[in-house]
Amino acid sequence: MTNNSILKLDTPALLLDLNLLEKNLDEISSIAKENNISWRPHIKTHKSLQIAKMQLERGACGITVAKLEEAEVMVAAGIVDILIAYPLSSEQKLERLRTLTNQAKITIAIDSLEQAKIVDEAFNGASPITVWIKVNSGLNRCGVEVNEVLDLATEITKLPNIHLTGIFTHAGHSYAATSLEQIKSIAKCEAQTVLDSAILCEQAGIPIKHRSIGSTPTFKYGATIDGITEIRPGNAAFYDMCQVGLGVATASNCALTVLASVASVKKDRIIFDTGSKALALDQGAHGNKSVVGFGSVIGHPEVTIERLSEEHGVATLSATSTLALTDKVQIIPNHACVVANLFDEYNVHRNSVIVDSWPVDARGKMR
Ligand SMILES: Cc1ncc(COP(=O)(O)O)c(C=O)c1O
Missing domain, CATH: 3.20.20.10 (Alanine racemase)
Structure with a gap:
């Protein structure tokens, strides 16, 4: 690394x-x-x-x-x-x-x-x-x-x-x-x-x-x-999981992700340190049922983030997972626009190597 x-x-x-x-x-x-x-x-x-x-x-x-x-x-x-x-x-x-x-x-x-x-x-x-x-x-x-x-x-x-x-x-x-x-x-x-x-x-x-x-x-x-x-x-x-659900993009088009850590591992669930204040509660438009959970954990199809509280993302497992305490994962958010507004800066990377940091300049500017 x-x-x-x-x-x-x-x-x-x-x-x-x-x-x-x-x-x-x-x-x-x-x-x-x-x-x-x-x-x-x-x-x-x-x-x-x-x-x-x-x-x-x-x-x-x-x-x-x-x-x-x-x-x-x-x-x-x-x-x-x-x-x-x-x-x-x-x-x-x-x-x-x-x-x-x-x-x-x-x-x-x-x-x-x-x-x-x-x-x-x-x-x-x-x-x-x-x-x-x-x-x-x-x-x-x-x-x-x-x-x-x-x-x-x-x-x-x-x-x-x-x-x-x-x-x-x-x-x-x-x-x-x-x-x-x-x-x-x-x-x-x-x-x-x-x-x-x-x-x-x-x-x-x-x-x-x-x-x-x-x-x-x-x-x-x-x-x-x-x-x-x-x-x-x-x-x-950016694209996001809502667009993937609509068939407008694939996960491989999604430019924005949230880096999360495993904060706790239980028998039947994993808890990430990304709750609604990092992933937002969006699950797509009313009537469209194609979005599953609260974001997609890249490389871990066995993990579904089923519920969010403010600081916890609680994921259930459909098969044994290799994820362990402190492991880091990238999550493609359901709605990229609201997630960008939750952070101070973009950690900009090429092929997982950080090349820059850009402020979210108009973050929170809603008047
Ligand atoms: C007036 C207007 N134009 C353009 C857009 C962009 O839409 P999208 O993010 O789906 O590309 C929006 C989104 O809310 C909008 O309200």
Whole structure:
């Protein structure tokens, strides 16, 4: 074992396989290039300046964030083109947003006329802010319906301080799909929802330059649909056991793992030092039963992490295990995005040799 082997780290530790990260980013970049569309990765997955920069170096046109605070961290490091894919409306946030728009090209989501008017009012006296309408393609979270887009777009054109240039959606319901066919069909519907909305606006004389889609299960398929101009995958930088369960990736694509130690061995179970504060409680979308346990222990198919308390991961054994007290294992988490947000830094390695340490810069930035 070399002095900088991952096994020398104390646990729990967040490990990032640089070879796999580069491969995953290269693949997304190629898909965007092959289809002649933009790539605007969602950085809520990694919250890392270093990884955002790797994405930009590979041709990303800018980044997507969920939180204003994430945008502030990225702008402070010199990233200049950001979609805040969230319908901001509070006074405090709009004040900060005004400051940020002086430093970078910021676009925000609009999902109601009421919110559009609040944003318009907040930008009175400032340069107009660019906005994209968020349309609902089946996730039933934020977003207006297709048949409401034209009315909203028409009203927005009357507001002097906001400037509409795009329409976007996120097909997060693809996480509940139970077959690849279903994922493809959701991808088609996701793209069509944006295209139908854009056509309605353009027929009424409102140009919609940006037609943006993207979730990790659907982006490869949506990218090929004519008229779509942008993809925004987040999780695909890392992949995880949810994506493996969906058939979107294999365990060998998963770049992010958690290094755990065996803290205790009992007759019928093993306890790891990784509980919900290291692995998170996610088990995939409601309705999708393809995720087993709370992460996959690499090289130990006999071990299933069946329950988590905050500091303990309790695993049952389906056969005799060679694992003994103090042994270290790598666990592929079920949901990489929430796990990254639980750690201070990535221990970056190539072939299990540590080559760097990167902070999770926007960790915990949720306002
Ligand atoms: C608006 C928006 N775009 C893109 C994404 C990226 O999705 P995924 O992580 O599945 O690639 C998300 C995820 O929540 C999102 O909310």
